[in-house]
Amino acid sequence: MLAGSAGQFSFGHMAFMGLGAYTTALFCHYLFISPEPTGICTEFALGSNYLVIKNPIGVTSTTLAQDCLAQAMEKWDGAVAVTRMPVWLGIILGTLVGGIFGLLIGLLVLRLRAAYLALFTLGFSEILRATISAEIQITRGQAGIELPSLFENGITIAGHVFSKTDKIPPYFVMFFLLLGCLAILYWLSRSRFGLFVRALREDQDAAAALGVNITRYKIMVFVITSMMAALAGAVEAHYVTIITPNNLMILQMSLVVAMAVIAGVENFIAAAIGAILIEFTLEMLRISFTIGDVVIDMTLWRLVFFGLVLMLTLRFARNGLLPPLINYFTRAHVAAETVAKLTGREPDNGAPSTSGGHS
Amino acid sequence: MIELSVSRLNKRFGGNHVLKDVSFEVKGAEMIGLIGPNGAGKTTLTNVLDGAIKPNSGTVYLNGKRIDQLPPFEVAKSGLGRTFQVTRSFRRMTVLENLYVPALALRKSHIGHELKEQAMEVLESLTLEHLRNEYARALSGGQQKLLELGRLLMLDPDIIILDEPFAGVHPKMMEVIYEYIRRVNEQGKAMIIISHQMDSIFALCKRLLVLNYGDLIADNTPDAVKNDSVVIEAYLGSTEDRSGTGQHDAAGEAK
Numbered sequence: 001m002l003a004g005s006a007g008q009f010s011f012g013h014m015a016f017m018g019l020g021a022y023t024t025a026l027f028c029h030y031l032f033i034s035p036e037p038t039g040i041c042t043e044f045a046l047g048s049n050y051l052v053i054k055n056p057i058g059v060t061s062t063t064l065a066q067d068c069l070a071q072a073m074e075k076w077d078g079a080v081a082v083t084r085m086p087v088w089l090g091i092i093l094g095t096l097v098g099g100i101f102g103l104l105i106g107l108l109v110l111r112l113r114a115a116y117l118a119l120f121t122l123g124f125s126e127i128l129r130a131t132i133s134a135e136i137q138i139t140r141g142q143a144g145i146e147l148p149s150l151f152e153n154g155i156t157i158a159g160h161v162f163s164k165t166d167k168i169p170p171y172f173v174m175f176f177l178l179l180g181c182l183a184i185l186y187w188l189s190r191s192r193f194g195l196f197v198r199a200l201r202e203d204q205d206a207a208a209a210l211g212v213n214i215t216r217y218k219i220m221v222f223v224i225t226s227m228m229a230a231l232a233g234a235v236e237a238h239y240v241t242i243i244t245p246n247n248l249m250i251l252q253m254s255l256v257v258a259m260a261v262i263a264g265v266e267n268f269i270a271a272a273i274g275a276i277l278i279e280f281t282l283e284m285l286r287i288s289f290t291i292g293d294v295v296i297d298m299t300l301w302r303l304v305f306f307g308l309v310l311m312l313t314l315r316f317a318r319n320g321l322l323p324p325l326i327n328y329f330t331r332a333h334v335a336a337e338t339v340a341k342l343t344g345r346e347p348d349n350g351a352p353s354t355s356g357g358h359s
Numbered sequence: 360m361i362e363l364s365v366s367r368l369n370k371r372f373g374g375n376h377v378l379k380d381v382s383f384e385v386k387g388a389e390m391i392g393l394i395g396p397n398g399a400g401k402t403t404l405t406n407v408l409d410g411a412i413k414p415n416s417g418t419v420y421l422n423g424k425r426i427d428q429l430p431p432f433e434v435a436k437s438g439l440g441r442t443f444q445v446t447r448s449f450r451r452m453t454v455l456e457n458l459y460v461p462a463l464a465l466r467k468s469h470i471g472h473e474l475k476e477q478a479m480e481v482l483e484s485l486t487l488e489h490l491r492n493e494y495a496r497a498l499s500g501g502q503q504k505l506l507e508l509g510r511l512l513m514l515d516p517d518i519i520i521l522d523e524p525f526a527g528v529h530p531k532m533m534e535v536i537y538e539y540i541r542r543v544n545e546q547g548k549a550m551i552i553i554s555h556q557m558d559s560i561f562a563l564c565k566r567l568l569v570l571n572y573g574d575l576i577a578d579n580t581p582d583a584v585k586n587d588s589v590v591i592e593a594y595l596g597s598t599e600d601r602s603g604t605g606q607h608d609a610a611g612e613a614k
Contacts, residue, residue: 192463192470195452199460202449209409209443210514211435211464 015125016098020230021237022132023097024090028148032069034082041068052082087148091234098230099223106222148238170239177235181228188224197221360387361422361517361549363408363439368417368427370403370573377403378414379573385518385549390540392560392581393553395570396593401553402444404570405520409441410434422517436465440516444523444553446503448510450496454487457495457506461514481509484542486535501532508539518549525556537563561585569593 032052037043042053052069069082109120188194199207200214208214237243363385370378377400385391395401406412408419410431419427426434440461449457458478459470482488485505490498495506504524511519524536540563544550551568554560560567560581567584569577571593577584584590 190470195456195459195463195470198452198456199449202451203447205411205431206443206447206449207460208431209411209435209441210461210510211432212460213430213432213464215430 015121015128016102016226016229017233017236018125018128018132018243019101020091020094020098020233021243023094023230024087024234025237025243027090027093028085028087031085032082033085034072036076040072084148087238091231091238094234095227095231098233099227102223102226102230103219105226106219109222148241170235174235174239177231181231184224184228193217193220361438361547362386362420363422363518363549364418364420365408366418368404368407368419369415370400370407370412371415377573378407378417381417381570381573381575383568383575383578385551387549388544388547389549389566390544390564391549391551392564392567393551393570394555394557394560394567398572399570400573401570402522405441405522405551405553408434408439408520432464435461435514435516438517439520440511440514440518441520442504442507442511442522442524444526446500446507448495448498448503448506451494453492453494454482454498454506455491458482458509458513461510465514478513481512484512485509485539501528504528505532505535505539508536512543516548518551519543520551520553522553523555524552525554525559533559 030053034043034050034052035048037050044051105121105124188197196207196212196217199210199212200217204214365384366382368378368381369376381400381404393401393404403412407414407427410426410429410433414427417427418425421434421437421439424437426437426439429437449460452460455475455478458481459474462474462477463470479488479491482491485508487498487502487505487509490502495503498506508521508524521540524540525533528536537559540550540552552560552564564581567577567579567581568575569584569587569590571590576593577587577590579587
């Protein structure tokens, strides 16, 4: 959406995914609810319970019980049941943090266009990655931080019991989130908001001259997409249950942007379908094959093919591969309409299109 | 009544003093031509009035409201609309969508039947109705100019500044634009038309403003301006041989 509708490429959305992921990770890692005060941790009364904040101890051996909560647990010896914070709350928090940072970054990059915006967000992403790597005390740095699964206690749907490592429930969670995001984007693209965002992609100055508050809409786009990225990051983190700063690598985001470019940046549905297709193709291409004596190791070559497709797309189909197909089905009537109206009437005003026009 | 009051506007780009103490007033549905050689500051003046550029000093009031420090979108909402020298349609949006943008920006309404009807009326008056679902980029240069004028109708401002509405336009399309300008003016809107085409300006306008290197050197009726020796020297006499009046020749010699 950011890239397509508003015409702004951001490589920083990987950073927002990371922000979302780390927010929920830290939230679930450090905050606990305990019915009894520990006496040694930082803690706040919360109704009849206590909100316990575990002290950061960095990377240590797991056999040592060094953090305050673990020490307290040892003291209680199983008498007190401490619960984690709910995963969904972490995910919501992650999304909000993504939105807040989206707002801040959006304010900062407002005046930047095209390549500069891409560079700035790239820089932001790298800063964030470096910060997370360096703050070993809190984020455990390159060792990564563990998260509870999406459904830590398993889940029962329609009589079928899924364990916490089952892949089906998280798949459907993500699938519905995708549908949800697409639905929001679809609604936005049909509304005033979407119209204005596209207008400012086409021509900021003209949009402003026609009364569109371009600053507000640019920031809103940034915030919305940042929140979506953060949400995706948070959910994914709970799915893989461990995140490291490398999740924020630029390569990932370039892959996403590239997917969108190949499939068509202007149409977010095309971009989503394209991303799915490309991900599939990339996985399929892992299968090596042999031509005569030569073994083509596709695990090495698949990205080369991918790059080739990307380059060819950029050269020959600037809008991506899918929109022309979509347009063929949805806009076929338009040309017919134009032609019909033109032939049905004396060509009294069509003349300038061929004879005058530009100068 | 429409009242635009521009007083002592100054704008410098570095050492280039583009507008020098420019002052004038527009009262009611006037039809004003703004002329001057290239680099006279016509477009800069438009940009300052529109809010795209902030003046170094001076004030602009529209209907009693100060607009010279407002961002362009606020100026547009206050009732000043403008076109651009180079046509700036939203190319990858349909003709109808192009018209929806200003209407929706102005009022908090949604895309509905009423809005579509209003847009279709505008398109019919501009002879563009058959192109309503085409992308703007599919339109010819002249048609895009008409579309830009149509967007202004949807914005419904009190005062309209047209920057070179006739440049590169076929004579037949020109008639449509003439017709548009006259009709919109009759609806009670003030118009400032920037053009190098003297015939059109003289035919349409009852008052001319002449800019020369940032100075407003004349503000008078077309006939008076035509015979104004300062103007002739600065502009008419030095660019084209028009009517061969006595003053003209005198100015030519004076050069």
